[in-house]
Amino acid sequence: MDNKELVLKATGELFGDKDPSAVDRWVASNYRQHSALIGDGPEALRSLIAGLPSGFRYELARVIADGDLVALHGVYHGFAPEPLVAFDLFRVEDGKLAEHWDALTPLVRETASGRSQVDGQAQPSSVDTSVSRSLVLEFAQRVLQDADYSVLTDYISTETYLQHNPEAADGLTGFGAAAARWAGQGKHLLYKTIHKVVAEGDLVLLQSEGEFGEPVAYWDLFRVADGKIVEHWDVLTPIPASLPHENGLF
Numbered sequence: 001m002d003n004k005e006l007v008l009k010a011t012g013e014l015f016g017d018k019d020p021s022a023v024d025r026w027v028a029s030n031y032r033q034h035s036a037l038i039g040d041g042p043e044a045l046r047s048l049i050a051g052l053p054s055g056f057r058y059e060l061a062r063v064i065a066d067g068d069l070v071a072l073h074g075v076y077h078g079f080a081p082e083p084l085v086a087f088d089l090f091r092v093e094d095g096k097l098a099e100h101w102d103a104l105t106p107l108v109r110e111t112a113s114g115r116s117q118v119d120g121q122a123q124p125s126s127v128d129t130s131v132s133r134s135l136v137l138e139f140a141q142r143v144l145q146d147a148d149y150s151v152l153t154d155y156i157s158t159e160t161y162l163q164h165n166p167e168a169a170d171g172l173t174g175f176g177a178a179a180a181r182w183a184g185q186g187k188h189l190l191y192k193t194i195h196k197v198v199a200e201g202d203l204v205l206l207q208s209e210g211e212f213g214e215p216v217a218y219w220d221l222f223r224v225a226d227g228k229i230v231e232h233w234d235v236l237t238p239i240p241a242s243l244p245h246e247n248g249l250f
Contacts, residue, residue, distance in 0.1 A: 001095075002065070003065055003067075003068060003069075003070050003092045004063055004065035004070055006026075006070075006092060006095065007063070007065075007070040007072070007090050007092065007097070008060075008063065009026070010022065010025075010026035010027075010097055011058070011072065011088075011090075013025070013026065014026065014045075014049055015049070015052075015056075015058045016057075016058065018049055018052050018056065019049070020046045020049045020050045022049070023042050023043075023045055023046045023049065026096060026097055027042040027045060027096060027097050028042070028093060028094070028096035028097060028098045029042065030098070031045065031096075031097060031098060031099070031100070032098065032099040032100070032247055033045070033099075033100055033245050033247060034099070034100060034101040034102075034245075034247050034248060034249055034250065035100060035101070035102045036237075036240050036243055036244070036249065037102075037104075037244075038244060039244040039245050040244075040245035040246070040247060044244075052078075052079075053078050055077070055078040056076075056077065056078035056079060057076075057077045057078060058074055058075070058076055058077070059074050059075040059076075059077065059118075060072060060073075060074040061073045061074045061075070061118035061119070061122060062074075062118075062121075062122045062123065062124075062203070064124060064198050064199070064200045064203050064205055064221075065198075065200055066129075066197075066198045066199050066200055068091050068092050068093065069089060069090070069091055069092075069196070069198050070089070070090050070092060070198075071087060071088065071089045071090075071198045071205050072086075072087070072088045072089075072090075073086070073087055073118060073205075073221060073233065074086060074088075074118060075107060075117075075118060076104070080106075082106050082107060083106070083107040084104040084105065084106060084107065085104065085105050085106070085107050085117045085118060085235060086102055086103065086104040086105075086235065087102060087103050087205070087207075087219045087221075087235050088100065088101075088102045089101040089102065089196065089198065089205075089207065101196075101207065101249075101250070103207075103217055103219045103235040103236075103237045104235065104237065105117075105235045105236065105237055108166035111164075111165075111166040111167075112163070112165075112166065112167055112168055112169040112174065112178070113162070113163045113164070113165075113168065113169050113170045113174065115162065115163065115164050115170075116164065117164050117165075117166060117233065117235075118164070118233065119164070120162065120164065120223075120231060120233070121203075121223060121231070124200040124201030124202060124203045125201045125202040126201055127201050127202045127224070129199050129200055129201055131224075131227075132199055132201065132202050132203070132204050132224040133197060133199040133204055135155065135204075135224055135227065135228075135229070136197075136199070136204040136206065136222050136224065136229065137194075137197060138155070139155035139156075139222075139229060140191070140194050140206055140208070141194075142155075143155060144189070144191040144194075144208070145191045145192070145194070147189075147190075152172065153172070155228065155229055156172060156228060156229045156230075157225075157226075157228040157229065157230045158172060160225075160230050161174075161175070161229070161230060161231070161232070162223075162230065162231040162232070163175065163231075163232055164231070164232060164233040164234070165178070165232065165233075165234050167181070167182075182212075185213070186213055187212050187213035188211070188212070188213075189210070189212060190210045190211040190212070191208050191209075191210040191218060192208075192209050192210045192211070193208060193209045193210070193250075194206055194207075194208050195207045195208060195209060195250040196250075202223050202224045202225060203221060203222070203223055203224075204221070204222045204224065205219065205220070205221045205222075206218070206219070206220045206221075206222075207219055207250065208220070209239070209249075209250060212236060214238055214239075215238065215239040216236055216237060216238055216239060217236070217237050217238075217239055217249055217250070218234065218236055219234060219235045219236070219237075220232065220233075220234045221233040221234065
């Protein structure tokens, strides 16, 4: 069983079957938690699973595996009054879930592009992962961190750029209009640190730290085609003042 299969099997038993005993089968004894919603260790996860309501379910949109890291993108139903769009990132070690990070945001039913926050291509294509990773990392450095928007079209397609951020329409004009609205609200896209990169085929996920009117965690998923970024999904969440553990959000 590879790491992708392992994470899907483990999370299926944990969050699909809502089986607390799955913690014993799939979670390492030194399980390290970074979520803002749960304490550290396997017992905190066991308590969470045991307390899930009967109407809880998870809808998986896509999964990306990169070495010992496996990222899930999907929607939690019944965990809160409204559905939550989420990225979950697991690190696998010795056949167990050893570490977990996540970011969640409310589902928006009417978006600027007409696309949902999770629809679109579900599976990574078989293109060269290293090429996709290099392109997105260079884009992250020059555009997201250095804020050099003069090179934006070197990285993002001017012909096809599909947007899943609920406030931005498709295309560079859609992104520009959204950025202008955000700036008028005193919110500027400021990326300080890229913490993690998870890439498979044409899909590349970045976990970053920065500011957007307040300290935030950025989770951005990009799809690459023909040497350009052609699609974008994201979850942006405030960094809380305190966490239920001492491991940090990143």
